[in-house]
Amino acid sequence: MRAALAIHHAIRADNRRRVAEGRAPIHVRVGLHSGPVVVGNIGSDSRINYTIVGDTVNVAARIEELSAALQGDSEVIVLTSGVTAAKGKDAVPLVRQGGRSLRGRTGMTELWRLVLEEEKKDAVKAAAPTGEKAAPIQLPLPPREREGAQAELGKGEG
Numbered sequence: 001m002r003a004a005l006a007i008h009h010a011i012r013a014d015n016r017r018r019v020a021e022g023r024a025p026i027h028v029r030v031g032l033h034s035g036p037v038v039v040g041n042i043g044s045d046s047r048i049n050y051t052i053v054g055d056t057v058n059v060a061a062r063i064e065e066l067s068a069a070l071q072g073d074s075e076v077i078v079l080t081s082g083v084t085a086a087k088g089k090d091a092v093p094l095v096r097q098g099g100r101s102l103r104g105r106t107g108m109t110e111l112w113r114l115v116l117e118e119e120k121k122d123a124v125k126a127a128a129p130t131g132e133k134a135a136p137i138q139l140p141l142p143p144r145e146r147e148g149a150q151a152e153l154g155k156g157e158g
Contacts, residue, residue, distance in 0.1 A: 001088040004030050004078040004114060011076045025075055031064025032080040034087050062102035063111065070097065070113070082110030093117070 007030065015025035035056035041048045063079050071077040085094055095115050099108030 001032060001078075001080060001084065001091045001114065004032060004080075005092045008076045008078060008114060008116070015075050027071065027074070028076045029064050029067040029071060030076070030078040031060045031062070031067060032078065032084045033060040033063060034081070034084040035059070059102065059105070059109070062105065063109070066100060066102060066111075078114035080112050080114065082112065085110075085112040 007028065011026065011028050018025055033056055035054070037052050037054040037056050039052045041050050042053065043049045059081065063081060067077045067079045070079070079097065080088070080094070088094075092114050093116070094112040097111040097113050100111050101107075102109050
């Protein structure tokens with residue numbers, strides 16, 4: 001998740017340069033999920049391909065695919081599964097996007113979106129496209145931001 005945050009910052013900085021040069025900004029989508037995978041050279045003696053496979057990779061790909069519908073005008077969107085968000089603890093600021101159905105999978109997958117402070121309003125809106133109330137709270141919050149968010153929610157709730 002920290003690498004995705006670094007990508008987020010790098011793309012935004014590069015886009016500022018691109019726009020200043022009169023070029024169009026680029027848009028990037030990232031999907032993250034955690035679990036077991038198989039990584040290595042897969043193939044035969046005549047054709048070897050270094051790759052990563054497994055259900056975890058498929059879920060990450062489906063999360064990235066779903067991010068297209070939530071990206072809007074954002075230059076970068078990083079979505080992560082609840083599994084990865086829980087493992088990341090305070091690694092990056094996240095906003096809950098709710099449970100979403102992923103193509104080819106049964107049940108709902110809890111999603112979280114990496115957001116910078118200035119993007120929070122748009123991320124919260126995207127979390128509830130059908131009018132349901134979205135959870136605007138970051139979880140996990142970096143320790144220095146936790147107190148401010150609790151005060152914003154009303155004296156320590158959340």
